[in-house]
Amino acid sequence: MAIDFDDLRLMLDIVACGSFSQAAARRRWSQPQVSQRIGALEQQVGAQLFRRHRRGAMPTEACLAFAPSARDALAALDAGKLAVRGTPALPTVTLACLPSLASTVFGALLPALVSSRLEIRCTTDHSPIIMDMLLTDRAQLGFVLNCPAVAGIRLERLCLSPIVAVVRRGHPLAHARAVADVANAQLAPQYWGPECDTLISRLRAHRTVDQPIHTIQPSSAALELALEHGFLTFMPEMAAARLLRTGQLQQLALSDLPRWEWELMVAWRSGKRPDVAKETVLQQVRALAKDWTATPVSGTGDAQMKQS
Template sequence: MSISLEDLELLLDVAELGSFSQAAARRGWSQPQASQRVALLEKRLGAPLFSRHRRGAEPTAACQAFLPAARAALDALAEGRNRLAGAEGLPRLRMACLPSLAGVIFGPLLHRLAEAPMEIRCDTDHSPQILQLLLAGELDIGFVLHRPAIPGLEQDVLCDSPIVAVVEAAHPLAAAERPLSLGRLAGYPLAPQNWGEGAEELVRRLRGQCASARPIHLLQPAAAARDLALWHGYVAFVPRLAVRQELEKGVLRELALAEPELGRWRVMMAWRGGKRRDAAKTMALDAARALARDWR
C-alpha cells in the first residue's frame, strides 16, 4: 500500500477547512478530484476519514487518530529538505512545557544552547497534552509535572520543588523574624497558585483564618501569583522553582511558616526513546540536566 504526500496534504487541508471544495481550491484541483482522492485514501487505510454533510466535512475519530502521523510524516520530509538546503538545514528540536515553567526553563536552556547546531521551537501546554504530543511524535522533549511511567517515553526527574509563601521585599511580613502562621498571613491579600494536589486544601485553610469574607482566587500560571506579590502587596503561594530568580535577586522574600510543608511540585523531563541516537536531542537533554543541577 502506498500513500502519496499530496494525499496527506489534502487530508490535512480538508480537516482544517472542513470542506472538500475549499481544500480542492487551495490545491488547484476540482472538488470531484479531491473527493475521489480522499475516497481512495479511505479505502487504503480501511476506515472512513470524514463525515460528509451539507455544510461540509467533519473528521471522524479514525481521521483524528491518523492526523498526528500524517503531520509528522510531512514535517519529517520538510526537515529533510531543509537539511539538504545547507545553512537552512539545522536539525529542529520541538519542546513544550507548562506555562508556569516557561520562564524557568526556556530562557536559561536556550541560553545554554545558544551556540549549539540546532534550531529550537518552544511552546506551552498542560502535562497530559504534552505527553500525548510526545507519543504522537509531534514533540521531541517535554517538561511536565510528575506522571506515572508511560510505555514508549523516557522520563527524568529534574526537580522536586516545595510550595512556598513569598512577598515583595518591602512587604510588612518580609522582616518577620519568627515563623508565621497561616492566620498571620490571612490578614493580607492572598494569591495561591493552583499548583495541583493540595492547592484547594490550602485555600480552605486560609479561608478559615480570614477575619472578613475576602475572596481567595486560585491562579494560573505561577507568574500571575508572582506578579501580584511583586506589584500589589499580595502573599503568593508558588513552587519555589517558579520564583527562583526573583528570590536570588532579592526582589521577593520567602516567608518561614509555622506550618507543615504545603506541597511539592515534581518537575520531569520526558522524551521518546529509541535505538537511533539523535545528537541534537541528546545535547538538549544533557543541557536540561545541567540546568536542573543549578536548581538544587
C-alpha cells in the same frame, strides 16, 4: 508510483488535527478530495493510516510508525531547498510545556542554548495533549508535572520543588512564622493543584477580614502580583528561584506549612534511533534542573522510568 510529498503533508495535517474535515479546511479542499488522496496514499504504503470515528480520525499504528519517516523526508526536502538558496539548514527541536511551567523552563533553556547549532520551537498545552504530541512526533521533548504512564513515552524526574510562601522584599509579613500569621494578607496563591484548595481552607479558618483569596495561573502572573502589587503568594520554589536569589522576593519561614511539592518531569518518545539535537537539549535541561530547586534529584537512577 512515486509518493507525492503533498500527500505526506496532508497525512501529518490529519494527525495533528485529528480530523479529515479540519485538514480539508486548512487547504480549502473538499473532504472527498482529502479522503481520495489519503486512500491513494494508503494503497502506496500498503496499510490503513486512519480509523474514522464520529469526532474525527485517529492514526493507526501503521500511521504512527510511518509518520517519523514522512517527517524526515519532508525535512530533507526543506533542507535541500534551503541549501539551493545557500542557507544552511539547522536541526529543529520542538518543546511542549505546561503553561504554568513555561516561563521557568523556556526562560532558562533558550539562553542556555543560544550558541547551539539548532533551532528551538516552543509551545504550551495540557499534559494529555503534550503526551499525544510526543507520540505523533509533533514535539520531541515535553515538560509536565507527574502524570500517569503512557505507552511509548519515557518520563524522567528533573526535580522536586516545594511549595513556598513568598513576598516582595521589605513586605511587612516577611518575617511571619506561621500560616495563621499571614491569613489576613492580600493573598493570591498560584494554583498548583488540589492541595492549593486545602491551603485556602486552612487560611480561611484563621482569616478575620472580609476579603477574597484569589488563585492564579501561570507563575509569571503570581510573581507580578507579588512584586508589583504587594500580594503574598504560595508557589513552587522553582518558579520564584531567580527572584529569590536576586533578593527581589523573600521566602517566608512558615513552620506549619505542609511539605507540598511539584514534581517536574521531562518526557520523550522512546525509540532506538539516535537524535543528537534532542539529546543536546535534554543534557542542558538536566544541568538547569539543579538550579530550579533547593533539593535537586541527583542522577537519573531510580528517577528514570521507562514506560511501556
